[in-house]
Amino acid sequence: MGNLALEPLDRPEGMTTHEYAHRRLRQAIMVGSIRPGESLTIRGIAEAMESSPTPVREALRRLSSEGALRVLDNRRIMVPRMTADRFSELVSLRSVLEQHAARRAVPHITERRIDRLEEIDRAQDEAIARKDNANALLLNQEFHRALYTANPEQVILPMVESIWLQLGPFLGIAMEHVAQLYFVDRHQEAIAALRKRDEDAVAAAIKADISEGIGGFERAAIENLLRLAGQ
Amino acid sequence: MGNLALEPLDRPEGMTTHEYAHRRLRQAIMVGSIRPGESLTIRGIAEAMESSPTPVREALRRLSSEGALRVLDNRRIMVPRMTADRFSELVSLRSVLEQHAARRAVPHITERRIDRLEEIDRAQDEAIARKDNANALLLNQEFHRALYTANPEQVILPMVESIWLQLGPFLGIAMEHVAQLYFVDRHQEAIAALRKRDEDAVAAAIKADISEGIGGFERAAIENLLRLAGQ
DNA sequence: TAATTATTTTTGTGATCACATTTTCAAAAT
DNA sequence: ATTTTGAAAATGTGATCACAAAAATAATTA
Structure with missing residues (x-):
């Protein structure tokens, strides 16, 4: 084991x-x-x-x-096996859930917290630059968490983290077989929208962040990756 | 205890x-x-x-x-205490989550399953008629569950049930202090939409079902109820 | 050699116990 | 009467053990 x-x-x-x-x-x-x-x-x-x-x-x-x-x-x-169907289910749910979490956070956001988001995003960029995949992943999560936790009432976060947990093992094999996890994010767009307290724009940024990030894995790519990993 | x-x-x-x-x-x-x-x-x-x-x-x-x-x-x-804020957070999340669950179920729905939904709805109406609150509650959940589980990939249901669990204790005091839990539902509307495989209409029915059902508790009513129950 | 059977090992499970912390309740002091 | 102190009870915690089921391995048979 x-x-x-x-x-x-x-x-x-x-x-x-x-x-x-x-x-x-x-x-x-x-x-x-x-x-x-x-x-x-x-x-x-x-x-x-x-x-x-x-x-x-x-x-x-x-x-x-x-x-x-x-x-x-x-x-x-x-640890559950991944399938293309399950992956699609997880990603679509993640998108819906995190958009909602972001919306519910906007009314509670402070400039101070947005500054922290900037910091985290910078740290993540550095991790990406030195190809430190694991830490880049953690810092990406930290960015999202720091946004959602602006909302003092937290019932959504455990569910969001549950999705991250379910995606984790697959990301593990992805990082193993794809030299560099393709880290695109829309964090700057989200930050700009937050400064304007524009709920719709924040949700749109999160949606794009997810669909262009982890959502970028296409069905064929997933199946190929799983085969490569002997799944 | x-x-x-x-x-x-x-x-x-x-x-x-x-x-x-x-x-x-x-x-x-x-x-x-x-x-x-x-x-x-x-x-x-x-x-x-x-x-x-x-x-x-x-x-x-x-x-x-x-x-x-x-x-x-x-x-x-x-068992966590309820507050008006937490209640609002739970209900809004429930709405988003279940609309999504319903959408993802529509492509997999069968006439056979819709028939079962009709059956469950009938049973619920009977439970309501004989003022059997607890069973009406369970049958209402059973209706929603039977819809969402049409989707063979189930990552959403545990989260939906987590919300139900968190609302349960409050519903307990509600049933205790309000002679009869006001059971409005949009199940028939959902069923009609399902027969037409109309995803948007199904989601709309679920949204209405929740906002007019449990979402019907207004802030003042919740605070009053909690005070009544000595919370 | 392949399939079957028997044996051994591994594994999950549930009860029990000792320990430390916390809570509860009674007694004493202010 | 209120607060403080002290003893007793309750409680969460983690380790250990015996048991049964499952898995892995070895031995036997076809």
Whole structure:
């Protein structure tokens, strides 16, 4: 079952073991360190994190409820396989969900937060420049998260992150087989729209960001990629 | 912490204890048997279900990831309180999400499934007629679920159900304080649109169904209701 | 050699226990 | 009467164990 590819990830004092296990596995899945179809065992993870089955089970249950893992009939747990249909479903849902999240954020946005968005976008560009795919991915998510969390009432974000989690493993093989993930984004357009508090324009920017970014994978390309990765 | 108000709920042979605990708690929350702000204890639930802490913890973790429960800083677990803002956020997201789910279902709909929708709608009307609020609620959900699951690729449904879960406890107090939950629906309109495979009309029907149904709660009414319930 | 059977190992599951923290409740002090 | 202190109870947490089912491996048979 592999070395889990889990960078240890710092653990704040007082954090419970099950929460730590959850965060660590989640991070690994999010950045594509675990491949679609790979199966995880409770004891294996417990051993890898030097803990015991009980907290690991809690972490795995949470991740399965978050769509990141699938529990099979034999009760074994694996990272879901990707298909072209599922990918299309995920991307179209992501578009709808994030447009809505963006709209609901606009009334609460502050100049201060927009400045932070600029910062994050700059950092992402740097990561892209040095071909640091994993960090570019994380910074891209950080940009979107920083926008949506302007809205103090957060019921959407967990769902958005669930989609990211479900896309993660596929992005992992994409990054492995495509030399450089094609990072186009419409962040500057979104920022400009935010400065004007133009809800429609912000939503349009997010829509374009997604459809031209991850939505750029065409059906044939996905199937080809999956075949390449032996899926 | 009360008697949990958990009707035993039949347990298929071979179902694990943690899954059973999850289903039972989930059902209770969904139909509003557990009040907002009520806190749950691992041992209490374990005792009520005649099992032990381990599987109950797994169930509670899942429910917290599904938005049905909130884990506090003191690690205690409770049903989230409702506020007018949160309610508005939930309903607007529900509208967007279910419209999208409906659209994605239309291409896969069959006459057979539409017939089943008619059946469910009839059953719901009967439940309403005999003032059986809980079952009317469940049958309403069943109607929506039966529509969305026409789409074989299901990433949306868990999110839709997460919203239902988060609205459940509030609906519980609503049913308690408003003699009869005002059940307006646009199911017949949705069915007619489905027969014509008219995606826009289906989405419009769902949108109206939600905004005239649960969306009918006005801000003042919600705050009043919460005060009445001692929230 | 291929298929079948038997054995061993792996794995998920649920109960139990000890520990630390938090909460609750009673007693004491201001 | 209110606050403070202290003891007792309740609670979340994580490790361990026994059990049953499943998977993997070895041995046997056709």
